[in-house]
Amino acid sequence: xxxxxxxxxxxxxxxxxxxxxxxxxxxxxxxxxxxxxxxxxxxxxxxxxxxxxxxxxxxxxxxxxxxxxxxxxxxxxxxxxxxxxxxxxxxxxxxxxxxxxxxxxxxxxxxxxxxxxxxxxxxxxxxxxxxxxxxxxxxxxxxxxxxxxxxxxxxxxxxxxxxxxxxxxxxxxxxxxxxxxxxxxxxxxxxxxxxxxxxxxxxxxxxxxxxxxxxxxxxxxxxxxxxxxxxxxxxxxxxxxxxxxxxxxxxxxxxxxxxxxxxxxxxxxxxxxxxxxxxxxxxxxxxxxxxxxxxxxxxxxxxxxxxxxxxxxxxxxxxxxxxxxxxxxxxxx
Numbered sequence: 001x002x003x004x005x006x007x008x009x010x011x012x013x014x015x016x017x018x019x020x021x022x023x024x025x026x027x028x029x030x031x032x033x034x035x036x037x038x039x040x041x042x043x044x045x046x047x048x049x050x051x052x053x054x055x056x057x058x059x060x061x062x063x064x065x066x067x068x069x070x071x072x073x074x075x076x077x078x079x080x081x082x083x084x085x086x087x088x089x090x091x092x093x094x095x096x097x098x099x100x101x102x103x104x105x106x107x108x109x110x111x112x113x114x115x116x117x118x119x120x121x122x123x124x125x126x127x128x129x130x131x132x133x134x135x136x137x138x139x140x141x142x143x144x145x146x147x148x149x150x151x152x153x154x155x156x157x158x159x160x161x162x163x164x165x166x167x168x169x170x171x172x173x174x175x176x177x178x179x180x181x182x183x184x185x186x187x188x189x190x191x192x193x194x195x196x197x198x199x200x201x202x203x204x205x206x207x208x209x210x211x212x213x214x215x216x217x218x219x220x221x222x223x224x225x226x227x228x229x230x231x232x233x234x235x236x237x238x239x240x241x242x243x244x245x246x247x248x249x250x251x252x253x254x255x256x257x258x259x260x261x262x263x264x265x266x267x268x269x270x271x272x273x274x275x276x277x278x279x280x281x282x283x284x285x286x287x288x289x290x291x292x293x294x295x296x297x298x299x300x301x302x303x304x305x306x307x308x309x310x311x312x313x314x315x316x317x318x319x320x321x322x323x324x325x326x327x328x329x330x331x332x333x
Contacts, residue, residue: 024043024045025042025043025044025045025094025096025104025105025106026042026043026094026106026107027040027041027042027043027055027092027093027094027106027107027109028040028041028042028043029109030092030112031112032112032113033112033113033115033143034082034112034113034114034115035082035114035115035116035143035144036081036082036083036116037079037080037081037082038079038080038082039077039078039079039080040055040068040069040077040078040079040080040092041075041076041077042055042076042077042094042096042106044076044096045096047074047075047076049098049099049100050074050076050096050097050098050099051072051097051098051099052070052071052072052096052097053070053071053072053076053078053094053095053096053097054067054069054070054094054095054096054097055067055068055069055070055078055080055092055093055094055095056068056092056093056094056095057085057090057091057092057093058090058091059088059089059090059091060088060089060090060091060110060111061091062091065093068080068084082114082116083116085114086114087113087114087115087116087117087119088113088114089111089112089113089114090111090112090113090114091108091109091110091111091112092108092109092112093105093106093107093108093109094106115142115143115144116144117142117144117200118141118142118144118145118148118193118194118199118200119141119142119144119145119193119200120139120140120141120142120145120150120191120192120193120200120201120202121139121140121191121202121203122137122138122139122140122189122190122191122202122203122205123138123139123140124136124137124138125137125189125205125207126205127205127206127207128206128207128208129207129208130207130208130210130241130242130292130293131179131207131208131209131210131293132179132209132210132211132242132293132294132295133178133179133180133211133293133294134176134177134178134179135176135177135178135179136170136174136175136176136177137152137164137167137174137175137176137177137189137191138173138174139152139173139174139191139193139202140173141173141193142200145193145194145199145200146172148193148194148199148200149193149194149195150172150173150191150192150193151163151164151191151192152164152167152175152177152189152190152191152192153189153190153191153192154177154187154188154189154190155187155188155190155204156182156183156185156186156187158186158188161190164177166178179209179211180211182209182211183209184208184209184210184211184212184240184241185208185209186206186207186208186209187206187207187208187209188204188205188206188207189204189205189206189207190202190203190204190205208241208242209241210239210241210242210291210292210293210295211293211295212239212240212241212295213239213289213291213295213296213297214237214238214239214244214289214290214291214295214296214297215237215238215239215289215297216235216236216237216238216247216287216288216289216297216298216299217235217236217237217287217299217300218233218234218235218249218285218286218287218299218300218302219234219235219236220232220233220234221233221285221302221304222302223302223303223304224303224304224305225302225304225305226304226305226307227275227304227305227306227307228275228276228306228307228308229274229275229276229308230272230273230274230275231272231273231275232270232271232272232273233249233261233270233271233272233273233285233287234268234269234270235247235249235269235270235287235289235299236269237269237287237289239289239291239292239295241291241293242291242292242293243291243292244289244290244291244292245265245290245291245292246263246264246265246289246290247263247264247265247269247287247288247289247290248260248261248262248263248287248288248289248290249261249262249263249271249273249285249286249287249288250285250286250287250288251273251278251283251284251285252283252284253281253282253283253284254282254284258286261273269287275306275308276308278306279306280305280306280307280308280309281305281306282303282304282305282306283303283304283305283306284301284302284303284304285301285302285303285304286298286299286300286301286302287299
């Protein structure tokens with residue numbers, strides 16, 4: 001037999017009861033997250049000696065126990081409508097009254113979540129994140145919202161909301177938002193569970209879009225420079241969004257693909273190039289800047305001539321003396 005809960009009432013027994021007892025009284029664990037109508041069951045030891053069983057709850061850690069339901073017949077189970085309590089964390093326990101007048105209490109079950117109201121929150125991206133390209137949007141739905149339709153929206157002016165028409169679903173709680181084509185800047189994101197009159201709306205999360213590549217320029221060497229020995233490569237790079245993450249230097253012969261010389265992540269963006277490791281001739285140089293999102297941009301090419309071998313009939317020129325130590329940020333490729 002299962003008793004219905006009589007409604008939420010303060011327990012006259014909860015304040016004075018001592019929990020220390022030797023009887024095997026135990027409340028079966030109904031789960032960590034509860035909602036709707038929940039059946040509560042108990043282990044009471046000698047069932048023939050039991051007069052009644054009362055199920056109680058209190059806000060987690062408060063000891064302000066209130067009666068949820070009472071059963072007076074074996075197996076002393078009760079159906080409880082958890083909607084009688086506000087959503088939140090609760091402790092649960094069991095009281096058992098014996099025919100001899102003894103009252104016993106079970107060990108409390110700590111921090112069981114009652115979640116009857118549908119709720120939704122954004123798990124990803126994190127507040128303040130820099131984003132670009134295809135962005136994963138992930139929500140967290142409460143049990144009451146799990147079967148509701150899920151939508152995502154964004155706001156560029158922090159006032160009006162627009163649907164993510166270019167987003168594609170990537171699971172029951174996720175979508176991919178394609179940000180290419182949107183202006184860079186600050187945006188708010190939110191998730192909605194339910195139909196047009198959404199039953200649950202998440203707190204907005206502010207993020208920053210950065211789809212524009214950084215700008216960079218190869219400052220040294222200059223166009224048509226004749227190079228030999230150790231040559232300093234110097235670049236300038238900037239990014240108005242997420243910032244410059246690194247600058248890479250590259251070279252190529254006239255009809256060859258670009259070959260990396262090395263990279264640096266700190267200003268000034270510079271590198272030492274040992275030109276004697278390559279055959280003399282015409283080369284192209286450039287730098288490639290990458291921002292913290294992964295956007296890349298290449299500088300204009302600079303044409304140079306390597307001339308480490310002396311010309312016929314002309315004595316070899318002395319190479320510029322190498323510094324005893326390399327400046328910070330410079331290294332040989």
